[in-house]
Amino acid sequence: MPLPFITPLTPENLRQAGIPAPWAFGLQDQVRFGELDALAHVNNGAYLGWFENFRIHYFREYGVDEYRGVFPRIVLRQIGLEFLSEVRLHDIYIVTGRTVSFRRTSWAMEYAVWVDGVMTTKGSAVLVNLDQTGAKSALPPAWTAKFVERDGAVQA
Amino acid sequence: MPLPFITPLTPENLRQAGIPAPWAFGLQDQVRFGELDALAHVNNGAYLGWFENFRIHYFREYGVDEYRGVFPRIVLRQIGLEFLSEVRLHDIYIVTGRTVSFRRTSWAMEYAVWVDGVMTTKGSAVLVNLDQTGAKSALPPAWTAKFVERDGAVQA
Amino acid sequence: MPLPFITPLTPENLRQAGIPAPWAFGLQDQVRFGELDALAHVNNGAYLGWFENFRIHYFREYGVDEYRGVFPRIVLRQIGLEFLSEVRLHDIYIVTGRTVSFRRTSWAMEYAVWVDGVMTTKGSAVLVNLDQTGAKSALPPAWTAKFVERDGAVQA
Amino acid sequence: MPLPFITPLTPENLRQAGIPAPWAFGLQDQVRFGELDALAHVNNGAYLGWFENFRIHYFREYGVDEYRGVFPRIVLRQIGLEFLSEVRLHDIYIVTGRTVSFRRTSWAMEYAVWVDGVMTTKGSAVLVNLDQTGAKSALPPAWTAKFVERDGAVQA
Numbered sequence: 001m002p003l004p005f006i007t008p009l010t011p012e013n014l015r016q017a018g019i020p021a022p023w024a025f026g027l028q029d030q031v032r033f034g035e036l037d038a039l040a041h042v043n044n045g046a047y048l049g050w051f052e053n054f055r056i057h058y059f060r061e062y063g064v065d066e067y068r069g070v071f072p073r074i075v076l077r078q079i080g081l082e083f084l085s086e087v088r089l090h091d092i093y094i095v096t097g098r099t100v101s102f103r104r105t106s107w108a109m110e111y112a113v114w115v116d117g118v119m120t121t122k123g124s125a126v127l128v129n130l131d132q133t134g135a136k137s138a139l140p141p142a143w144t145a146k147f148v149e150r151d152g153a154v155q156a
Numbered sequence: 157m158p159l160p161f162i163t164p165l166t167p168e169n170l171r172q173a174g175i176p177a178p179w180a181f182g183l184q185d186q187v188r189f190g191e192l193d194a195l196a197h198v199n200n201g202a203y204l205g206w207f208e209n210f211r212i213h214y215f216r217e218y219g220v221d222e223y224r225g226v227f228p229r230i231v232l233r234q235i236g237l238e239f240l241s242e243v244r245l246h247d248i249y250i251v252t253g254r255t256v257s258f259r260r261t262s263w264a265m266e267y268a269v270w271v272d273g274v275m276t277t278k279g280s281a282v283l284v285n286l287d288q289t290g291a292k293s294a295l296p297p298a299w300t301a302k303f304v305e306r307d308g309a310v311q312a
Numbered sequence: 313m314p315l316p317f318i319t320p321l322t323p324e325n326l327r328q329a330g331i332p333a334p335w336a337f338g339l340q341d342q343v344r345f346g347e348l349d350a351l352a353h354v355n356n357g358a359y360l361g362w363f364e365n366f367r368i369h370y371f372r373e374y375g376v377d378e379y380r381g382v383f384p385r386i387v388l389r390q391i392g393l394e395f396l397s398e399v400r401l402h403d404i405y406i407v408t409g410r411t412v413s414f415r416r417t418s419w420a421m422e423y424a425v426w427v428d429g430v431m432t433t434k435g436s437a438v439l440v441n442l443d444q445t446g447a448k449s450a451l452p453p454a455w456t457a458k459f460v461e462r463d464g465a466v467q468a
Numbered sequence: 469m470p471l472p473f474i475t476p477l478t479p480e481n482l483r484q485a486g487i488p489a490p491w492a493f494g495l496q497d498q499v500r501f502g503e504l505d506a507l508a509h510v511n512n513g514a515y516l517g518w519f520e521n522f523r524i525h526y527f528r529e530y531g532v533d534e535y536r537g538v539f540p541r542i543v544l545r546q547i548g549l550e551f552l553s554e555v556r557l558h559d560i561y562i563v564t565g566r567t568v569s570f571r572r573t574s575w576a577m578e579y580a581v582w583v584d585g586v587m588t589t590k591g592s593a594v595l596v597n598l599d600q601t602g603a604k605s606a607l608p609p610a611w612t613a614k615f616v617e618r619d620g621a622v623q624a
Contacts, residue, residue, distance in 0.1 A: 034355065234392070235392070346520055
């Protein structure tokens with residue numbers, strides 16, 4: 001049944017949409033009325049929701065453990081947002097994200113929002129891997145191998 | 157560029173998805189992490205957001221004036237939600253909606269959420285048309301004609 | 313330390329605020345920027361959030377079990393909202409709620425939002441008590457006694 | 469009528485709550501159920517909403533122009549969040565914020581969330597002042613004087 005829905009975009013899809021390398025993974029969606037604030041701008045929290053949703057698909061695609069409420073789990077240590085230009089109601093946008101670098105127990109991701117091939121918003125996050133006791137835990141080599149292979153991430 | 161995104165579903169799409177007549181218009185989407193509450197259920201407000209988003213597409217498709225912050229405008233008088241079964245993270249759902257009846261200045265809509273052809277949630281709304289002064293105003297015949305033709309709505 | 317914060321309002325507080333009997337329990341708060349939609353109205357979902365927050369305080373005060381993600385638990389079967397007049401940014405509002413009637417395994421609540429002693433919004437909910445297996449379960453007499461004593465609820 | 473509600477906290481209130489200088493302005497509130505995500509943590513967007521709400525009160529208190537959808541207006545250029553420890557349901561928290569530095573047309577704020585006198589979350593923002601044409605515009609001296617006087621801000 002050919003019902004359309006949100007599907008991760010491949011590097012080829014991204015290039016066709018005017019999004020340059022090294023961005024290798026993306027999701028496409030449309031701005032909803034409920035994501036606007038009283039000034040009719042996309043509210044700050046909505047961007048974080050987009051990046052959060054992106055991470056869930058990215059984790060699955062890259063073989064990283066899912067978000068969980070119990071240990072072992074992955075937690076966010078830092079988040080950043082930088083606003084370059086406005087995103088408007090009904091804009092169709094693409095969220096891209098990639099791991100840029102990793103250390104023993106943490107890694108750094110960058111995100112971007114694109115409308116018509118133009119980057120409107122930048123994001124960043126630092127994520128930490130915790131073990132059953134809640135202590136910092138080394139990233140599995142299977143994860144970091146994917147970060148390197150697919151995203152060109154570097155060991156920091 | 158064949159990037160998939162949210163597109164209104166036709167009656168044929170809906171029948172293929174196991175959704176019976178008279179539902180004639182729908183939108184498909186996927187439950188996001190950010191729509192869950194602390195009990196890992198889709199929160200009540202998320203359903204209202206889905207119906208709100210549906211109305212915007214429905215209004216456009218049926219030639220009803222857009223939501224606006226200034227008069228003339230359309231306002232919600234009532235909303236109802238009935239929970240039949242749970243909707244879960246990552247569920248792909250379809251929201252359907254139709255106008256079931258109309259009066260001189262107001263009309264009644266029904267909504268439903270479907271997962272795998274099963275209705276999980278029912279919704280309802282009463283909408284009122286206001287003129288430049290904020291007074292109730294007769295529904296344009298072009299709107300009610302569409303409500304009758306496409307949704308089988310009846311004059312109440 | 314006299315730091316002010318949200319505290320449940322007593323029947324006496326409510327009467328002073330111009331809210332009539334039989335409303336017996338309330339919470340006061342102020343409309344936040346983030347609760348407005350792009351038309352600068354309080355969005356529908358925000359009202360449901362207010363009532364949800366009210367229920368948590370009400371449950372605690374009336375000795376009803378807390379919201380839980382696991383069985384036994386209380387679930388919402390229906391919610392309704394009726395909009396009487398607008399609530400605006402920075403309005404200080406009071407949410408009141410009471411149980412109006414109960415059956416063997418479920419009960420019906422009514423809610424209202426008040427600004428300057430005027431009811432702006434009405435709400436309703438039907439809640440069901442589920443046991444460890446997820447089956448409907450009789451309401452404990454301690455709950456229904458409180459519903460009768462404090463809210464004047466009737467057996468339906 | 470002594471109904472309690474959210475009121476800006478003075479430096480004296482903050483010191484009593486164990487929050488050190490130079491924090492000079494704060495708001496107190498309580499974590500709501502609807503601010504939790506499916507892992508029962510306060511979701512990222514909720515923190516941004518707290519800081520946004522803080523800014524509105526801060527702007528009013530410091531004589532900075534209000535948020536507006538039309539020019540002249542103030543826009544956010546950057547936001548950052550750093551998570552130090554968890555904030556939980558029903559925690560009573562204080563949000564503090566201050567301007568740390570300013571340039572000709574922009575200024576930098578820092579925020580913090582405190583529970584029982586412990587800083588749980590840090591935030592930051594860069595704000596830009598735009599004139600009627602949407603161009604960057606010098607900060608009025610009345611604003612920067614307040615930033616210096618009340619917050620100890622420095623010219624960058």
